[in-house]
Amino acid sequence: MIRTRYGRSLGLAALALAVQAGAAAAQQLPPAAEVVEKYVQAIGGHAAAARFTARHVTAEMSMPAMGMTMTMETWTARPNRAFSKMEMSGMAITSGFDGTTAWVNSPMSGPKILDGPEFKQAFDNANFDNNVDFARVFPTMETIGERTVDGHACWNVRMVSANGTEVQNCFDKETGLLVGSISHQHSQMGEVTADIVMSDYKEFDGLKLPTRMTMTMGPQQVVTTIKSVSHAPVADSIFALPPEIKALQH
Amino acid sequence: MKKLIHAAPALAALLALSPARAQTPRGTPITPALAAETFDSAWSVVDRTLWDTVVVNRVWAPARAELRPRAERARTVEELRGVLAAMIARLPYSHFEVIPGEVQARLAEGAGGEGGDAGMDVRLVGERFLVARVDSGGPAAAAGVRPGWSVDAVGGRTAAERLALLASIPGAREPRGRQLYAWAALTPALRGAPGSRLRVRFRDGADRPMERVLTLRPQAGMSEKFGNLPPLHVALETRRVRMADGTTLGVIRFNYWFPVILPALNAAVDSLRGVDGIVIDLRGNFGGLGAMAPGFAGHFLDRADTLGVMRMRSGTLYFVANPRRVDTQARPVAPFAGPLAVLTDALTASTSEFFAGGLQQLGRARVFGEPTAGQALPALAQKLPDGDVLMHAIADFGGPRGKRFEGLGVTPDVAAPLTRAALLAGRDPAMEAAAAWIRSAKTGAAAP
Numbered sequence: 001m002i003r004t005r006y007g008r009s010l011g012l013a014a015l016a017l018a019v020q021a022g023a024a025a026a027q028q029l030p031p032a033a034e035v036v037e038k039y040v041q042a043i044g045g046h047a048a049a050a051r052f053t054a055r056h057v058t059a060e061m062s063m064p065a066m067g068m069t070m071t072m073e074t075w076t077a078r079p080n081r082a083f084s085k086m087e088m089s090g091m092a093i094t095s096g097f098d099g100t101t102a103w104v105n106s107p108m109s110g111p112k113i114l115d116g117p118e119f120k121q122a123f124d125n126a127n128f129d130n131n132v133d134f135a136r137v138f139p140t141m142e143t144i145g146e147r148t149v150d151g152h153a154c155w156n157v158r159m160v161s162a163n164g165t166e167v168q169n170c171f172d173k174e175t176g177l178l179v180g181s182i183s184h185q186h187s188q189m190g191e192v193t194a195d196i197v198m199s200d201y202k203e204f205d206g207l208k209l210p211t212r213m214t215m216t217m218g219p220q221q222v223v224t225t226i227k228s229v230s231h232a233p234v235a236d237s238i239f240a241l242p243p244e245i246k247a248l249q250h
Numbered sequence: 251m252k253k254l255i256h257a258a259p260a261l262a263a264l265l266a267l268s269p270a271r272a273q274t275p276r277g278t279p280i281t282p283a284l285a286a287e288t289f290d291s292a293w294s295v296v297d298r299t300l301w302d303t304v305v306v307n308r309v310w311a312p313a314r315a316e317l318r319p320r321a322e323r324a325r326t327v328e329e330l331r332g333v334l335a336a337m338i339a340r341l342p343y344s345h346f347e348v349i350p351g352e353v354q355a356r357l358a359e360g361a362g363g364e365g366g367d368a369g370m371d372v373r374l375v376g377e378r379f380l381v382a383r384v385d386s387g388g389p390a391a392a393a394g395v396r397p398g399w400s401v402d403a404v405g406g407r408t409a410a411e412r413l414a415l416l417a418s419i420p421g422a423r424e425p426r427g428r429q430l431y432a433w434a435a436l437t438p439a440l441r442g443a444p445g446s447r448l449r450v451r452f453r454d455g456a457d458r459p460m461e462r463v464l465t466l467r468p469q470a471g472m473s474e475k476f477g478n479l480p481p482l483h484v485a486l487e488t489r490r491v492r493m494a495d496g497t498t499l500g501v502i503r504f505n506y507w508f509p510v511i512l513p514a515l516n517a518a519v520d521s522l523r524g525v526d527g528i529v530i531d532l533r534g535n536f537g538g539l540g541a542m543a544p545g546f547a548g549h550f551l552d553r554a555d556t557l558g559v560m561r562m563r564s565g566t567l568y569f570v571a572n573p574r575r576v577d578t579q580a581r582p583v584a585p586f587a588g589p590l591a592v593l594t595d596a597l598t599a600s601t602s603e604f605f606a607g608g609l610q611q612l613g614r615a616r617v618f619g620e621p622t623a624g625q626a627l628p629a630l631a632q633k634l635p636d637g638d639v640l641m642h643a644i645a646d647f648g649g650p651r652g653k654r655f656e657g658l659g660v661t662p663d664v665a666a667p668l669t670r671a672a673l674l675a676g677r678d679p680a681m682e683a684a685a686a687w688i689r690s691a692k693t694g695a696a697a698p
Contacts, residue, residue, distance in 0.1 A: 065295070065632040067639075068477040089476060091509040107512040109545035110574040188554070188570040218564040219299035219630065219644040243580035250582055 032141035032157045035171050036134045042176035043201075043208040049132045052205070053078045054234040058227045061086070065221060072224070081239040082126035096239060097126035103245045111244035117186035120163040131178065132207075134169070137161055144168070149180030150197045177201055178210070185217070192217050204229035278327040280636060285330045288636040289321035292334055292348070295632050296341075299644045301563045305341065313337050327636060334640075343643050344625035344656060345600075349480065351637030366444035366466035371534060372401055373595070374432035375668055379409050381452070382668060389464040395452065398673030399460070403451040404439040412436055426623055426659065429596035433534075444468040455674040474510045476539070479631050479641075486511045488518040490525060497689045498524075501681075503531035507538030507546075507601045513578070519549045519586065520577045527589035527688030529681065530605075533619060537600025540628050544571035547609055550590050555650065557608035560628055562645040569604075589691040590615040591684035594660060595668070599623035604647065607660040611649040616687060617662040619680035626655035 040046055054077040061070040070088040083096040095104040102114040102122035114122050129136045138159035145156045147170055154170035161167075170180035181196045194217050198210035211226040241249075280288075293314050300306050317337050324330040331348055338346040369388015372379050379401040384390045402409050412435040416422035422431035442448060444466055452460040471485025486504040493499065500522030504511055522528055528550075544557045548571045558569040577583045592606040592615045603626040609615035627643035634640055648654045664687070666679040 063477070066477040066630055067633055089474070089509040091512055106545070107516060108509065108539075108542050109572060110548055111576050112572055188572075189567040190565065192565060192567070218562050244576045247576045247580050247582045 029143040029145065030155060032143045032159075033135065035143055035155045035157055035176075036141065038176035039171050039178055040133065043132070044203070044206050046133070048206045049129070052207070052231040053128075054231065055128075056228075056230040056232065056234060060225045060227060062223050062225075063220060064223060075234045075238045076126065076128055077234050077239065078128040080123070080126040080128060082122075083238050094242065095122075096241075097122050098239045098241055099126075101241060101245065101249075102126070103241065105242060105244050111242070111248055113245060113248055118188070120161075120165055121186055124161045124163055124165045134159060138167075146173075147180070150199060152179045154179050177208070202226075205231045207231075280324060280327050280330055282322055282324075284636055285324045286318070286322050288330060288634045288638070289318055289333065291632075291634050292640050293318075293337065295640065296338075296346075296642050299563065299630075299642065300341070301561055301645050302343075303563065309340050313340050327638075330636065331638065334638075338640075338642075343627055345627040345629040345641060345643040347641045348634075349631070349639040349641060351639070365468060366442055366446065367469045368440045368448060368450070368464045368466060370395060370440070372433065372436055372440070373597075373668055374413075374429050375670060377413070378670070379412075379432070379436055380668070380670055380673060382673065385470070389467055390462075393462040393464050395450075395462060395464075396454070396674070397676065398670050399452040399454050400457075400670075401436065401450060402453055402459070404436065405448065407439065409436070412439075426596040426621060430599075430623055433597055441469075442466050471505075472510050474506070474508045476508055477631055479639075482506055482508070484508050484511050486514050486518065488514075488521060490522060491685075493685060493689065495689065495693075497526045497685075497692050499685055499688060500525040500528040501531060502528065503533075505535050507535070507540075507542040507605075509539060509542070512542070515546060516549075516578050519574075520579075520583075523577075523583065523586065525588065526692045527591065527684075528586060529591045529593060529684050529688075530615075531593045531681070532598045532602040532606060533593050533595040533680070534597045535599070535602040536597065537602050537604075537626075540569070540601050540604060543601050543605040543608065544569045545574075547571040547605060547614075548574040548585065550586050550609065550614055551612075552585050552587060555612055557612070557650060558604050559648050559650070559652075560645045561647075567645075569608075571608075589688045591687060592617050593619045593680045593684060594622045594662060595620040595680075596623055598660070599625045600627075603655045603660050604649075607649045607653070607655050610660060610663065611651040611653060616664070616684075617660055618664045618666050618684045618687070619662050620665070620667050621661050622655070622659035624655060624657045624659035626659075 040049060057074045059072045061072050062068065068088065070086050072084065072086045074082065074084040076082045081097060081099050086093045091107055093106040102119045103112065104114065105111040124130065127137050134141065138161050140160035142158050143155050144158045147154060147156050149170050152172045154172050156168055156170045159167050159169060167181060167183040169178055171177065172179045178198055180198065183194050185192045185194045194215055197214045200210060200212040201208045202211050209229060213224040215222045297306060297310055300310065317333050321330055321333045324333060331350065334348045368390050369385040370381050370390035371383040373382040381395060381397050381399045381401065384395055384397055413432060415435050416428060416431050421427040446466050448464045448466060450462050450464060452462060454460050469483045471483050473481050474484045475481045484506045489501050491499040491501060502518050547557050551571050551573050554570055554572045556568045557571045560567045560569065573585045575582060592609065594606050594617055598606065599622065603622045606617050606622065610617050626647050628645045628647055629641050629643045631639050631641045647656065664683045666683040668679065672679050
């Protein structure tokens with residue numbers, strides 16, 4: 001009995017210490033707003049982030065394990081228009097959001113207008129401030145802990161968009177830069193976790209952007225390497241719905 | 251990116267018996283460090299991605315402990331391949347294969363004689379190689395070769411000698427596997443440099459010996475290099491057939507599911523709108539990019555439906571086919587609603603089994619011919635440190651009603667095996683059965 005009581009007392013003491021340690025650790029987590037603000041300053045500041053109205057990015061995507069390489073171009077414009085084109089093996093897959101309609105067009109699966117979770121995801125991804133001014137995109141943000149991404153200790157911030165889309169972004173404790181992101185990608189095929197590592201930040205017109213993103217989805221890894229970034233104005237016609245999508249609307 | 255997950259073609263048989271491999275120099279030195287690194291790379295990728303964790307724990311982990319010391323002792327690339335082959339042979343699944351780097355290189359250069367062919371296709375029927383198809387205008391047709399003739403010898407090697415090669419291959423003991431490996435044992439011999447001459451001994455319909463010299467022509471279709479897979483020749487044929495009673499059939503035949511044929515494949519469906527029935531001939535189609543199957547199936551479905559289910563270690567993905575409501579000219583169309591027949595044989599593998607079996611389980615297509623290969627796992631092809639490529643399955647795969655294809659294949663609704671008598675008579679039993687069914691669907695009569 002005595003042993004049991006002592007044992008229980010020690011156990012409770014240990015539990016109390018653990019709870020206190022946990023509380024202390026929780027207190028040490030910086031507020032999400034602070035983490036995000038440091039990130040915005042690290043990439044060039046609010047003024048740099050806000051002064052552009054359009055962006056054109058060219059990139060190369062590769063699946064090293066399979067020996068496959070694709071080219072990709074994206075055009076985005078404030079507040080939430082986007083168009084992207086990916087080419088592989090002579091096949092072009094396009095997708096876009098004109099502010100109202102989200103769509104994808106692939107010769108493999110045909111044209112499709114997105115709805116449900118796929119629409120929400122496309123809506124959030126098209127936000128020009130996505131991955132730049134997080135506070136404007138995600139009404140809910142909380143720092144939930146620390147983790148290490150690619151050797152970088154980072155603050156892990158859970159973010160929830162107005163749509164309910166959730167992502168965990170991790171910001172380098174030292175530099176403030178975004179180094180990792182974990183999100184659940186929704187499609188008709190189901191839900192897949194995408195774990196992205198961002199690196200090789202470079203400055204484009206006074207704004208720092210990651211030029212290498214390594215995404216792991218299930219057994220596959222996709223490496224995206226940014227080749228060029230332009231902030232010149234983009235013609236509205238880029239975001240116009242293609243004829244195949246218009247045909248689906250009729 | 252999920253679209254890039256693909257089902258690799260059933261290359262194992264071809265590679266196991268390919269002349270490119272046979273010409274591989276023996277005794278290529280390898281350092282112990284590179285051998286160990288290559289072994290570790292191959293072992294790790296499977297350990298990380300194999301969906302069957304029971305097999306990982308019971309088979310794969312012990313295999314490493316047992317075989318890594320052998321890999322470290324390997325002094326040549328060939329010895330190491332032997333160790334890797336022994337390791338992956340312990341897995342009870344298809345789509346695991348080490349593709350030698352030099353095979354890749356030779357095929358890429360066209361030095362393996364892959365650029366030209368004889369304009370005919372062969373199948374093993376019973377214990378004889380039969381000419382199953384002669385391309386009009388091709389070298390075999392020009393030499394008077396007819397379907398149903400048997401092939402007795404090619405390039406100085408007899409059919410019996412080629413069949414004897416199969417004795418040492420475990421996968422060739424099962425009837426469907428035997429057909430697959432037999433095809434792989436003979437077909438490469440019927441290829442070579444365009445313009446080169448190939449001496450072939452046949453027996454005609456009356457079993458009389460016939461010797462023909464075929465001048466090889468450039469292979470039809472397009473050469474496609476898809477990722478780490480060897481270059482493959484992709485061909486598609488579309489035709490519209492009007493039968494005596496006025497019934498019209500549209501026939502689409504292709505040999506691989508690769509993006510290079512997508513424009514032609516979609517245009518083929520457009521060109522056949524209005525026919526009474528469509529026949530998709532997947533005999534001899536080894537598969538390819540898995541994501542193409544639901545996309546193509548969308549031409550024949552009037553509502554979105556799941557064509558197949560892929561179970562990975564990290565989750566389950568549903569291959570949903572969406573109705574294709576826009577044609578290649580961006581005009582609104584309705585998906586083809588008429589009878590859809592799919593022709594299969596023992597060389598119908600992987601993505602082709604997924605397409606045929608998925609539509610069969612959905613009740614949208616009727617399958618005619620012979621049981622398929624039963625090699626239907628989605629796979630990736632990873633380059634190894636020593637330059638070889640490891641093809642490895644990453645998921646289990648089943649149809650929309652839960653029935654798996656791996657090891658089982660797709661069983662035709664109407665069995666219509668190839669026979670020598672039918673071939674000699676210029677008949678195609680599977681095509682005839684499909685045509686009869688389409689005709690009966692049009693007239694409302696019971697299929698014969």
